[in-house]
Amino acid sequence: xxxxxxxxxxxVVGRETSAVEAxxxxxxxxxxxxxxxxxxxxxxxxxxxxxxxxxLVPPYVLDDMSLAGVxxxxxxxxxxxxxxxxxxGELLDNDRVRIYDxxxxxxxxTILEVAAQMADARTQVALVASEGEARFVTLPAVMxxxxxxxxxxxxxx
Amino acid sequence: xxxxxxxxxxxxxxxxxxxxxxxxxRVMVAxxxxxxxxxxxxxxxxxxxxxxxxxxxxxxIFLLLGMMIIVGILQQSGVFEFLAIWAAKRAKxxxxxxxxxxxxxxxxxxxxxxxVTTVLLIAPVTLLICDRLAVNPVPFLIAEVMSxxxxxxxxxxxxxPNIIIASRGGLTFNDFVINMAPIIAILLVVFVxxxxxxxxxxxxxxxxxxxxxxxxxxxxxxxxxxxLIKSLVVLVLVLSxxxxxxxxxxxxxxxxxxxxxxxxxxxxxxTRKIFADVEWETLLFFAGLFIMVGSLVNLGVIEMVGKAxxxxxGTNYFGAAAGLLFGSAIFSGIVDNIPYVATLxxxxxxxxxxxxxxxxxxxxxxxxxxxxGGNASAIGASANVVVLGIAARNGHPISFWMFTKYGxxxxxxxxxxxxxxxxxxxxx
Numbered sequence: 062x063x064x065x066x067x068x069x070x071x072x073v074v075g076r077e078t079s080a081v082e083a084x085x086x087x088x089x090x091x092x093x094x095x096x097x098x099x100x101x102x103x104x105x106x107x108x109x110x111x112x113x114x115x116x117l118v119p120p121y122v123l124d125d126m127s128l129a130g131v132x133x134x135x136x137x138x139x140x141x142x143x144x145x146x147x148x149x150g151e152l153l154d155n156d157r158v159r160i161y162d163x164x165x166x167x168x169x170x171t172i173l174e175v176a177a178q179m180a181d182a183r184t185q186v187a188l189v190a191s192e193g194e195a196r197f198v199t200l201p202a203v204m205x206x207x208x209x210x211x212x213x214x215x216x217x218x
Numbered sequence: 219x220x221x222x223x224x225x226x227x228x229x230x231x232x233x234x235x236x237x238x239x240x241x242x243x244r245v246m247v248a249x250x251x252x253x254x255x256x257x258x259x260x261x262x263x264x265x266x267x268x269x270x271x272x273x274x275x276x277x278x279i280f281l282l283l284g285m286m287i288i289v290g291i292l293q294q295s296g297v298f299e300f301l302a303i304w305a306a307k308r309a310k311x312x313x314x315x316x317x318x319x320x321x322x323x324x325x326x327x328x329x330x331x332x333x334v335t336t337v338l339l340i341a342p343v344t345l346l347i348c349d350r351l352a353v354n355p356v357p358f359l360i361a362e363v364m365s366x367x368x369x370x371x372x373x374x375x376x377x378x379p380n381i382i383i384a385s386r387g388g389l390t391f392n393d394f395v396i397n398m399a400p401i402i403a404i405l406l407v408v409f410v411x412x413x414x415x416x417x418x419x420x421x422x423x424x425x426x427x428x429x430x431x432x433x434x435x436x437x438x439x440x441x442x443x444x445x446l447i448k449s450l451v452v453l454v455l456v457l458s459x460x461x462x463x464x465x466x467x468x469x470x471x472x473x474x475x476x477x478x479x480x481x482x483x484x485x486x487x488x489t490r491k492i493f494a495d496v497e498w499e500t501l502l503f504f505a506g507l508f509i510m511v512g513s514l515v516n517l518g519v520i521e522m523v524g525k526a527x528x529x530x531x532g533t534n535y536f537g538a539a540a541g542l543l544f545g546s547a548i549f550s551g552i553v554d555n556i557p558y559v560a561t562l563x564x565x566x567x568x569x570x571x572x573x574x575x576x577x578x579x580x581x582x583x584x585x586x587x588x589x590x591g592g593n594a595s596a597i598g599a600s601a602n603v604v605v606l607g608i609a610a611r612n613g614h615p616i617s618f619w620m621f622t623k624y625g626x627x628x629x630x631x632x633x634x635x636x637x638x639x640x641x642x643x644x645x646x
Binding site: 135 | 296299303338339341342343345346349350430433434435436438439440441608611612613
């Protein structure tokens with residue numbers, strides 16, 4: 062099995078994409094992160110889902126976690142209205158957020174090669190090098206492929 | 219003047235330049251400068267590690283370390299956030315009353331914690347309160363960081379320059395409280411009045427939003443009650459240790475380290491959490507500075523300048539105090555006040571040694587100038603830079619000039635009022 066066998070389409074967002082839209086893309090299919098494109102629309106970086114989650118939370122709450130508990134239910138729900146004011150560009154400009162350069166793997170790379178490169182780069186998404194429309198391998202797809210080769214615990218016994 | 223002295227002065231001036239302009243990380247500059255001083259033979263291992271006159275001032279380093287550990291653990295309890303929200307609720311959502319309460323809380327906390335820690339604790343909760351009230355948080359943040367710089371001047375442990383001054387001048391915690399706290403209390407009252415003049419137009423009271431502040435539950439901010447109790451008990455013990463110095467004869471650094479050790483023992487936190495707030499870079503920066511200044515002491519430069527200053531001052535110690543006060547304020551507004559005080563402390567010590575008790579107020583002039591001068595510009599104190607960063611991250615950028623505009627006014631007033639205090643208290 063090769064990278065090309067598990068590749069798929071993956072949403073690519075830009076600096077101007079709102080935090081709410083980014084959250085929707087992640088929540089829809091349980092995606093582990095998002096690919097970010099440069100001004101020309103070329104995929105260049107990966108941001109993790111948890112960092113997008115951080116974009117939805119007011120920065121002062123992230124600065125001081127004990128503040129998260131002081132809101133009552135109504136106020137806490139009201140806080141999410143602010144989320145639409147934020148964009149992916151803020152994540153790119155935030156020194157505290159680690160933006161990973163987009164890893165590129167060969168289309169004929171084995172699953173071991175893909176897994177090793179993704180683990181080494183600590184990325185959830187990698188671009189598959191090929192002509193035409195961009196295709197990606199994702200962490201769940203790689204995990205799924207690996208699990209097909211693993212001997213189940215019950216059979217080992 | 220020997221070639222060695224010329225080289226040492228060039229290294230020192232270059233290091234100052236890079237620290238002031240922040241072109242390179244300050245810790246790197248200080249340690250590199252210290253290394254060059256060793257290479258040119260201006261100091262050596264014995265001088266660096268064991269000399270009380272020209273080596274690393276371990277009292278300063280370990281006092282800072284001990285307090286960083288204690289405060290790092292205490293701040294995990296959420297008590298400061300509790301206090302700020304409690305104050306906002308007592309003020310019933312009236313912006314200026316909230317500002318006054320936050321300014322006073324910040325100033326008092328700053329007297330016992332370092333200023334950067336204080337603003338890191340108070341700024342996020344301020345943003346929360348302002349968000350609830352739908353008022354601009356910028357005046358609040360500016361007022362808080364300035365009150366932090368003012369309040370920090372009141373005690374030996376409130377501001378790093380005071381720790382250096384105390385160690386070099388052999389001054390106790392009580393000396394600082396007796397000599398600095400009265401004028402700081404006066405300046406704080408004046409500062410509150412200035413806040414009214416400077417910010418009142420930006421503090422719109424919106425009765426519709428008050429409920430949103432009143433709905434905040436400050437008790438939820440306290441994350442760990444046993445940790446809070448243990449931390450407060452240890453903090454009280456440490457402060458008692460500082461105050462009872464003349465009875466127990468333990469240096470502040472030892473008291474702080476014993477307190478930190480006791481707190482670690484009582485709380486049994488993970489090592490990662492215990493040392494999370496220790497600023498190792500700051501401690502190394504101090505070490506590098508002490509080595510550089512110590513090198514100038516070894517080469518006789520400080521003594522030479524000290525003699526010249528002593529001759530120039532003669533017995534006009536009020537003139538010297540005024541010069542030190544205003545000169546320090548101006549200098550501290552432009553560059554970090556830590557290297558400034560590290561350099562000026564041995565010089566001031568020479569003047570005080572030569573002049574005896576009559577010259578003792580020079581220490582207070584140096585402390586007031588250096589501490590209050592930190593308000594003069596956006597880069598005058600580390601706490602200012604930290605608040606500007608928090609404000610920008612939360613979508614309320616404060617420009618350099620916006621801060622400096624207010625900072626120059628506050629510094630001019632507070633430093634000017636310090637002069638008559640020095641005159642009336644020590645020279646009249």
